[in-house]
Structure formats: structure tokens, C-alpha cells
Amino acid sequence: MTGVLAIDPLLFGELKWMPLVIVALKVLVIFVVGLVGTMFMVWFERKVIAGMQNRIGPNKAGPFGILQTLADGVKLFFKEDLLPDRADRFVFRLAPFLAFVPAFLVWAVLPLGGDYRDGNRGLVEWFGHATRVQLADPPVGILLVLALSSIAVYGIMLAGWSSGSKYPLLGAVRATAQMVSYEAALGLSLAAVLLTSGSLSTVGIVGTQDSLSNWNVVATGVVPFVIFVIAATAELNRPPFDLVEAEQELVGGFNTEYSSLRFALFFLAEFMNTITMSGVIVTLFLGGPQPLAIGDWTADIPLVGNGLEGTIWFLLKLLLFLYIYVWFRATLPRLRYDQLMDLGWKVLIPISLGWFLLLAALRLGRDEDWNVWLVAGVSVAGLLVAAVVMFGAMKVSGRNRQQGAVY
Amino acid sequence: MSQYLPVVALAIVTVLFGALSFGASRLLAPRRPSSAKSAPYECGILPSQEPPERFPVSFYIVAMLFIMFDIEIIFVYPYAVARSSLGLYGFVAIVVFSVLFFLTFVYEVARGGLDWGPLQRSRNLESAAAVVSPERTTTTTIRRVGTEGRGEPGEAA
Numbered sequence: 001m002t003g004v005l006a007i008d009p010l011l012f013g014e015l016k017w018m019p020l021v022i023v024a025l026k027v028l029v030i031f032v033v034g035l036v037g038t039m040f041m042v043w044f045e046r047k048v049i050a051g052m053q054n055r056i057g058p059n060k061a062g063p064f065g066i067l068q069t070l071a072d073g074v075k076l077f078f079k080e081d082l083l084p085d086r087a088d089r090f091v092f093r094l095a096p097f098l099a100f101v102p103a104f105l106v107w108a109v110l111p112l113g114g115d116y117r118d119g120n121r122g123l124v125e126w127f128g129h130a131t132r133v134q135l136a137d138p139p140v141g142i143l144l145v146l147a148l149s150s151i152a153v154y155g156i157m158l159a160g161w162s163s164g165s166k167y168p169l170l171g172a173v174r175a176t177a178q179m180v181s182y183e184a185a186l187g188l189s190l191a192a193v194l195l196t197s198g199s200l201s202t203v204g205i206v207g208t209q210d211s212l213s214n215w216n217v218v219a220t221g222v223v224p225f226v227i228f229v230i231a232a233t234a235e236l237n238r239p240p241f242d243l244v245e246a247e248q249e250l251v252g253g254f255n256t257e258y259s260s261l262r263f264a265l266f267f268l269a270e271f272m273n274t275i276t277m278s279g280v281i282v283t284l285f286l287g288g289p290q291p292l293a294i295g296d297w298t299a300d301i302p303l304v305g306n307g308l309e310g311t312i313w314f315l316l317k318l319l320l321f322l323y324i325y326v327w328f329r330a331t332l333p334r335l336r337y338d339q340l341m342d343l344g345w346k347v348l349i350p351i352s353l354g355w356f357l358l359l360a361a362l363r364l365g366r367d368e369d370w371n372v373w374l375v376a377g378v379s380v381a382g383l384l385v386a387a388v389v390m391f392g393a394m395k396v397s398g399r400n401r402q403q404g405a406v407y
Numbered sequence: 408m409s410q411y412l413p414v415v416a417l418a419i420v421t422v423l424f425g426a427l428s429f430g431a432s433r434l435l436a437p438r439r440p441s442s443a444k445s446a447p448y449e450c451g452i453l454p455s456q457e458p459p460e461r462f463p464v465s466f467y468i469v470a471m472l473f474i475m476f477d478i479e480i481i482f483v484y485p486y487a488v489a490r491s492s493l494g495l496y497g498f499v500a501i502v503v504f505s506v507l508f509f510l511t512f513v514y515e516v517a518r519g520g521l522d523w524g525p526l527q528r529s530r531n532l533e534s535a536a537a538v539v540s541p542e543r544t545t546t547t548t549i550r551r552v553g554t555e556g557r558g559e560p561g562e563a564a
Contacts, residue, residue: 027416031424077432085445097425104421108414136413143484144414165447166458173462177469184476191480194487256448261432265425338523341469345521349476350509356483357505363490364498386509393517400519 018129026135030107034272039069041271045326052330073264081260086164095162096258096265099155102148103269106276108135109144109202111288113311117298121207132203133289133311141202142194145280146187149235152273153179156237156244159266160254171253174337175237175244181344182234182241185227188352192216192224192359193284202283209287212294217285220359225285227352229324232277234344237270238325240332243340278321282314289314350390354383468520472512479508 043058043066050057058065083089113133114124123130138144153176160172196219197205209215217225234241245253255266282288289310292299301309335343358379365375447454482504486497515521 023413023416027413027420030417031420077428077435078437079432080437080439080444081432082440082444084447086447097422100425101418101421105414105418108417135417136410138410138414163447164458166449166454166456169458173466177466180473181469184473184480187480188476188483191483191487194484195490198488198490200484200488251448251450260436261428264428336524341521341523345469345472346516350512353479353505353509356487357502360486360490360498360501364495367491368495389509389513390516393513396517397519397522401522 022129022131023135030112030135031104034104034107034275035268037275038268038271039073040066041275041322042069042072044322045271045329048323048326049330052327076260076264079260081262082257084164084257087257088162088164091158091162092257093262095155095159096262096269097155098158099152099269100265100272102151102155103272103276105148106145106273106280109138109141110134110276110279110283111137111202111206111310111314112279113289113308113314115310116206116210116288116290121203134202137201137203140200142190142200142205142284146183146190149186149273150183152269153183155266155269156254159258163254163257165257167251168254168256171244171250171256174250175254178237178241178243178340178344179235181341182231182348185344185348185352186231186235188349188356189224189227189231190284191356192220192352195356195359195363196220202288206283206288206290209290210293212292215285215287215290220285221355223355224352225281227348227355228285229281231344231348232281233325233328234340236273236277236325238274239329240334241340242334243337246334274325275318275322278318278325279314281321282317286317288317346390346394350386354386358383465520465523468515472515472520475508475511479505 046068047057047065058068061067061071083092111132111134124133125131156179157172157176160168160170160175163169193205193216194200196216197208199205199208205216209219212218237244244250245255250256255263258266291301291309291313301312304312358376361375361379362372364370365372447458483501486493486501490497
């Protein structure tokens with residue numbers, strides 16, 4: 001049933017003129033909003049971090065320096081485009097696209113607004129057609145997001161490999177290992193959300209979060225949310241996980257050899273990913289365009305229709321995460337590489353897997369009418385045994401290292 | 408499939424944007440290649456070594472572990488979505504798989520497959536400062552430069 005409901009009615013049945021026009025409009029709007037949003041994000045980050053470091057930040061181009069990114073972009077158009085001798089020409093040219101296009105495509109499946117109240121499932125009326133404030137709602141929405149973020153890894157890996165230079169190669173190898181590790185943690189903490197929502201479609205996931213206690217951040221118990229935010233930060237290669245472009249060690253990391261527009265595409269993709277990943281977090285854990293509702297009380301923004309209100313709520317939640325990402329950058333020092341890998345593999349992944357099994361057991365117990373405390377007790381005992389085994393393994397490996405064991 | 412049409416449209420628009428930007432940049436940007444510009448960038452130092460062709464095996468282990476975890480994720484997602492219809496049987500299947508999977512992971516950790524870099528030991532800074540010599544030592548590759556060969560403070564070099 002949800003599968004049928006999750007489909008955008010606009011594209012259901014045979015295609016007619018008007019729906020196609022609406023789709024074309026949506027594509028253009030999303031594209032422009034994406035670009036402008038990225039420019040805003042670059043400016044926002046520079047301005048906020050300047051404030052945190054007691055500087056002024058960009059203030060020359062336009063009011064409050066808001067056009068600074070545009071000026072930088074225009075400048076990059078006029079810069080020489082270098083192609084290193086050692087580079088693999090085709091892959092070197094392809095890599096920026098592999099990073100840039102997936103970053104944009106994630107926008108397509110995020111619900112950017114719409115009326116989700118009273119089980120409305122985000123439908124709004126445009127030109128006499130019922131549609132959603134989101135480009136597409138495929139039934140596998142979240143899998144599409146994961147797939148696109150996997151393709152983005154290829155962009156970075158191939159960029160470093162094809163440069164035929166030392167630092168980009170090292171940066172790319174690091175980046176691949178890091179992104180791949182945290183993708184596992186990301187995927188496993190996401191499973192907890194799917195467990196509560198019972199749907200892969202973004203509309204389905206937003207639809208179940210109709211009050212604060214149903215927001216997945218609460219419904220899954222804060223742990224998957226925290227793990228997801230940490231893993232997403234690492235996925236984005238943002239501080240404190242920016243070992244990929246650790247300037248002191250790797251010059252510029254994977255994009256050292258890139259200049260001009262090719263560099264601009266990587267840069268755009270990076271900031272675009274920050275926005276879209278924040279959007280994904282908001283969709284998955286904070287109810288997306290759902291208004292804040294506690295019990296029967298709903299925070300209503302006056303003078304604004306329910307359809308537009310969804311967009312405002314989404315933007316507010318999005319800005320919160322954008323600010324948090326900048327805040328991370330201003331506050332946290334970069335991790336060492338072994339700390340990074342240990343955090344990913346030995347902390348986040350086991351915890352997210354264990355938490356998923358705990359949630360699954362609790363839900364199963366509720367369905368089968370078992371004693372809640374008994375189920376919880378048995379599950380926690382099982383997880384404790386697993387934790388003891390894990391600590392034992394870490395101890396053994398530590399001891400072997402101390403003794404200099406060779407394998 | 409028409410649900411995916413907008414996604415394809417957005418992909419085309421993005422690729423077009425990138426391609427058009429390259430076209431514009433090609434028209435606007437100067438073209439003055441030189442051998443120094445197209446050499447690998449190494450902060451002005453002439454490249455003396457080829458970029459490495461081999462990597463530490465740890466990276467491959469991470470890649471293989473990731474495939475394992477991806478299989479776990481692929482197994483877990485359908486269960487998470489169809490939990491209510493799978494019932495107890497599905498849960499037992501998930502737990503059995505996860506336990507087997509976790510044990511192999513623990514074995515990997517115990518064998519040191521996920522240990523990185525040199526052992527981190529706390530160093531006695533005072534004794535380290537006492538042994539100042541320009542030679543490499545057994546514990547570090549950093550040459551410690553002492554005061555020998557330098558003039559007295561204040562003396563012109």
C-alpha cells in the first residue's frame with residue numbers, strides 16, 4: 001500500500017504535456033536552488049568561521065560579502081586549465097563529473113517541503129495537478145542516496161589516481177579507505193531508521209515522523225542519529241575528518257593537480273554534498289518538512305499556508321545542521337589516521353550493528369507480546385557478551401603489537 | 408520507470424552545466440603551458456621518485472571488510488523494511504548471520520588487521536632531549552639537530 005502511495009501521482013499513468021512542463025520547471029528550480037545554495041553555503045561557512053575566529057571574513061563583494069563566491073567562481077573561469085604530463089587524460093577529465101553530478105542528484109529525492117499534516121503525505125496542488133515539492137520519489141529513495149554517495153567515492157579516487165602525482169595518489173587512497181569505512185557505519189545506522197519507518201522512500205520516511213516523539217532521532221533512541229552525523233561528517237571529508245586534504249601532509253590531497261574549472265567542480269561538489277547530506281539527516285531523523293509537534297500541539301507558522309510551511313521547517317532544520325558543520329570545523333582538531341580508522345571500525349560499526357539488533361528485538365517482542373523487560377534484558381546481555389568479545393580481541397591485537405608479532 | 412525521469416533530467420542538466428562551463432573556460436582562459444606547469448606538483452622540489460605503485464596491505468583489508476559489511480547491510484535492509492511480515496523467523500535469520508559475521512570481524516581485529524601505523528608510545532621528553540644527535544635513531548626517523556656547528560648566541564653567523 002505504501003508503495004503505491006509513495007509514487008508521485010504527477011508521473012502516474014501516461015505522460016501528458018502539463019506534467020512534463022511541471023517536471024521541467026522542478027528540474028530547473030532544483031538546479032538553480034542547488035547552485036545558489038552552494039554559493040550561499042561557501043559564504044556562510046567563511047562568514048561564520050570568521051566570526052568564530054574573531055575576524056570579519058568576506059565583506060567586499062556585495063552586501064556582507066555575499067557575492068564573494070560568485071566572484072571566486074568567475075575568477076576560476078579565467079584561470080589556465082592544466083593537464084599534467086603524467087595524467088591519464090580521459091580519467092582526469094572524467095573525475096570532476098563523477099564527483100559533481102552525484103552531489104546534485106541527491107537533491108532529487110529529498111522532500112523539500114509540502115504538506116505532511118493529517119496524513120497528507122506531502123501533496124500540494126500546482127496548476128491543477130497534485131504533486132510533491134520534491135523532484136522524484138522513487139520507492140528506493142534512500143538506496144539511491146547511498147548509491148550516489150558511493151559513486152562520489154569514485155570521483156575522488158580516480159581524480160587522485162589519474163593525476164600521476166604523489167600527493168594526490170596518497171590523498172585518494174586515504175579518502176577511499178575513509179569513505180568506505182564510514183559508509184558501513186552510515187548504512188548500518190540507517191537500518192535503524194528503516195526499521196521504524198518500514199519504507200525506503202523518502203516520503204514514507206518523512207510521513208511516519210508526525211510528532212516529536214515519532215521523529216526518528218527520538219524513536220530510534222539517539223544513538224543511530226549520533227553515529228549517522230559522525231559518519232556523514234567523515235563521508236563528506238569535513239573537519240575533523242579532513243585527512244583527505246590534510247594540507248600539512250598532502251598539499252591539497254586528491255585535487256592537488258586540478259586547476260581552473262575542474263577544481264571548481266570539486267569545490268562545488270564538496271559544499272553541495274554538505275548541504276545535501278544535512279538534508280538527508282533532516283529527512284531521516286528530524287522529520288524533514290514536518291512541523292514541530294508535541295502531543296496534540298503543533299507549532300504553526302502564522303500567515304503561511306501548510307504547503308509553504310513545510311519548506312520553511314525544512315530550511316530551518318537544514319540551517320541548524322549547516323551551522324553545526326561549520327562549528328565542528330572551528331572547534332575540533334583533525335584526527336590522526338589510526339584514530340580515524342579505529343573510531344570507524346572498532347566503535348561506530350559495532351555499536352550501530354548492536355543497536356539495530358536491539359531495536360529489532362524490542363519491536364519483535366512488541367509484535368509477539370513478549371515481556372518487554374525480559375526481551376530488553378536478554379538483548380542487552382547478548383550485546384554485553386559481544387562487547388566483551390570485542391574488547392578481548394582489541395586486547396589481543398594490542399598485546400601482539402607490543403610483542404612485535406609478525407604475521 | 409517514469410518516476411526516475413526527473414532524476415535523469417537533472418543528471419542531463421548537471422552534465423550540460425559542467426560541459427558548458429568547460430567550453431566557456433576554454434574560450435576565456437589563457438593557454439601558456441610550460442614544462443614546469445605540467446610536471447607533478449611537489450611544492451617546487453623536482454620530483455625524484457615515481458609515485459608508489461604499491462600500497463600497504465591494510466588498505467586492501469579495509470576494502471575487503473567493507474564488502475563484508477556491505478553484504479550485511481544488503482541483508483539487513485530488506486529485513487528492516489519487511490520486518491512485520493517476516494516475524495520471528497526473519498529475526499532469527501538476521502541474528503544468526505550477524506553473529507557469524509561479528510565473529511569473523513572479531514577475528515580480523517584480534518589478528519591486528521585493523522591496526523594502523525607505528526605503535527604509539529608515550530615518550531620521555533627529557534631523556535629524548537638529552538640525546539641530541541643528527542643521526543637517525545631506532546625509535547624515530549627524525550634527525551634531531553643539536554647545537555654543534557652553530558655559533559654562540561648573539562655571534563654573527
